[in-house]
Amino acid sequence: MRKIFIIALALFIAACGGKKESDKQTLIFAHKGEMQSLDPIYSYDGVTQGLILNIYDTVIKFKGSSISKFEPLISTQVPSIENGLISKDGLTYTFPIRKNVKFHNGEILTPEDVKYSILRFILSDRAGGPSNLLLEPILGVNSTRDGSKFTITNKDIEEAVKIEGDNVVIKLKRPFAPFLSIMARWSYIMNKKWCAENGEWDGRLETWQKFNNRERDDSYLFNHMNGTGPFKLNRWDITGKRLSLLSNENYFLGAPKIKNILLMTVDEPSTMRLMLESGDVDVAEISQKFDKQYDGHEGIILADNLPRLRTDPAIFFTYEINTTANPDVGSSKLDGKGIPHDFFTDKDLRKAFAHAFDYQAFLTQTMQNKGTLANGPVPPGLIGYDKNAPHYNFDLEKSKEYFKKAWGGKVWENGFKFTITYNTSGEMRQIACEILKRNIESLNPKFKIELRGVPWASFLEKTDKRQMPMWSRGWIADYADPHNFVFPFLHSRGRYALSQGFKNPKLDALIEQAVNSVNVSEREKLYSQIQKIAYEEAPQIYTVHPTALWAFRKNVKGFYDNPVFMGIYFYPLYKE
Known part of the structure; x- marks a missing residue:
């Protein structure tokens, strides 16, 4: 079994233009489960969301491993009542949008892209998808539909998300205690122009219902990505359950140290262990049940008992x-x-x-x-x-x-x-x-x-x-x-x-x-x-x-964990 994996992996690396696994600029990550779609409005599983956070930036982010403190990202400030970016009634949030941030296709991010991305996330509303996470606080509903009838109006949408100069202003239906926490995890920013040019919603209120609750494969973003994050999509081999990323050399916080990342599904625990021990895999998600199998292996370090929500x-x-x-x-x-x-x-x-x-x-x-x-x-x-x-x-x-x-x-x-x-x-x-x-x-x-x-x-x-x-x-x-x-x-x-x-x-x-x-x-x-x-x-x-358990090859450094990541944030990682 392992031999088959290694042959397939070598072919995949070659096809992606990647370097040898021993190269300090390449990281191979093994996970359990399969990705369902690369479109943030469709996927609601940990494996895919663990990938997406590396491709699409959010307006704010969690500070390190904290689940209650935030830092600016696409927004230049974290809204609070003290800085005047949250209204005293707790309903209006203002996000000042950073300038000169580039998407992976080279275009410059604007406040219009932020507004579009938030509205696309809530209005696409795939049945069983994650749209309700922002629908509930912003529009006060858990779904845009009640049977075949739409439950929101264009006026509701217009009043909810607006642009004021360089700011994106969101008005909630009612106070919603965890709103900033949701924005730190789910406000993925994408390029409006690029989406529209590739057959996605064009941002007009007259057309959003045509893009509501579509099938997975109907979205261009099913297997295409264009964010502002530290990594960009290179290739997704759906049949082979492998996906490759390249570093975003124009990332506004600085280019990542790791230049190539290969993600692969490995469901069989013994295969996972052999690949880690041999260095065919650098990082892996493993079950607590199998942690004793790694005892005494000097080349592997376990990040064990990590807190999880x-x-x-x-x-x-x-x-x-x-x-x-x-x-x-x-x-x-x-x-x-x-x-x-x-x-x-x-x-x-x-x-x-x-x-x-x-x-x-x-x-x-x-x-x-x-x-x-x-x-x-x-x-x-x-x-x-x-x-x-x-x-x-x-x-x-x-x-x-x-x-x-x-x-x-x-x-x-x-x-x-x-x-x-x-x-x-x-x-x-x-x-x-x-x-x-x-x-x-x-x-x-x-x-x-x-x-x-x-x-x-x-x-x-x-x-x-x-x-x-x-x-x-x-x-x-x-x-x-x-x-x-x-x-x-x-x-x-x-x-x-x-x-x-x-x-x-x-x-x-x-x-x-x-x-x-x-x-x-x-x-x-x-x-x-x-x-x-x-x-x-x-x-x-x-x-x-x-709790959670990650296994690393000893030369992988820079890892930090946050309970809401659902995967690994690759940006701080490097190899000695």
Whole structure:
């Protein structure tokens, strides 16, 4: 397997015009998972977003490893009430735009490009995409659509984002506590003229609806990039799961020391280890489960136990399963040979599953104690996290009690058969599913669970179509605020709640109240209340908040980590 990788890698380097892997100016980075699209408005996965932050600059950025302090980037100042760039009512933010910044195609960035980029991000609004991150604070909605009807007007858009001289001015619908954190991570700036010349939205309000919720491949930016960041796209070999970058020699903060970067998908852990040991790979993402395999290797350094704003794995119940031609639900009846479409709407059933997971063993044995037990969706490091909050513990007797109550006793009497799904590159998610399966089946011989790993693209499609009765996935922060966890997990319009068909009006109201408050103590109380309701409802099983682990060849220097990067920021790296 490794020999195949090396031959393919050598051919790829040659085709890209890259230098030998030993060259100090070339960095080879191995990651798990696959990129879905290079368009910032489409991709909502960690692998792709970890790449994009190296290509497109944002208006402001996080200061080093901090998740609460910011620095200027495309904006020359970070807005605050003290410097007058945030209005006293907390609604208007002014960003003074830096001059003489060049895009990768040589054109000069203007305030119009910044305005265009923000509007393109929110108005493209791909179903299941990241547009809601800016839609919610700027236009006060989570989607531009309600069914086939558009929910925003051109007047709303005109009033939201304006240009005043060299400034871009954004007016929010209501105070939104984490707005700067979102802008530091998601305000990718692209070239309006270049986009329009290549068939993308031209920036006119009369035409934006034509570019709303398009298919992935319809975008020119699916496989093209033109940012102002420290690196630029050279080549994307989609079939070979490899991508190459070149340094941006005109970067306004100075050219990167690394001139060529090769990114490649390596899902097999033993192959990853061999390539690191031999120097065929310089940097790699590895699982905590395999950290002991690197003990004693002098050429490799582990950046271990890195803090993450992450809840992963979590296990999700689908409340309204799409049973049409669906092998994962068996007979589609509660007859011992399958499950019905509304199987998991029974709260006792969900609690039975929650008590059947061995949380401590998973953290200790599988995660090597590299993380924290999860009491809810909000991870340590954010307001709203409470290590003493109510949580489910491993108790098979309690699990049995709840199973006997579920569906009026029919679950215990008849049994069930269905499939739990995980993505094929998610080792920890697979193990979590295996633990749950083993414990559930030990309670009753009529309980039968099958496990299935599917490729990431298929996994996403099956999730959106609600074809998976139960599935394992995780969440890593898009920005550093508890709203970014409670909303996707628990709000009826959130990413996971939508995929599950989970709705709780009381939770929706509390979540919206919490994000609109700028009072920290009030937000603390609201998030505590939200997670107590989530505990009682048990819509998901939260296992751990893991830390991260990167492996480096010893000569790679300059690395620093930030919990919201989702990948590695290559700009400060160099080789000795």
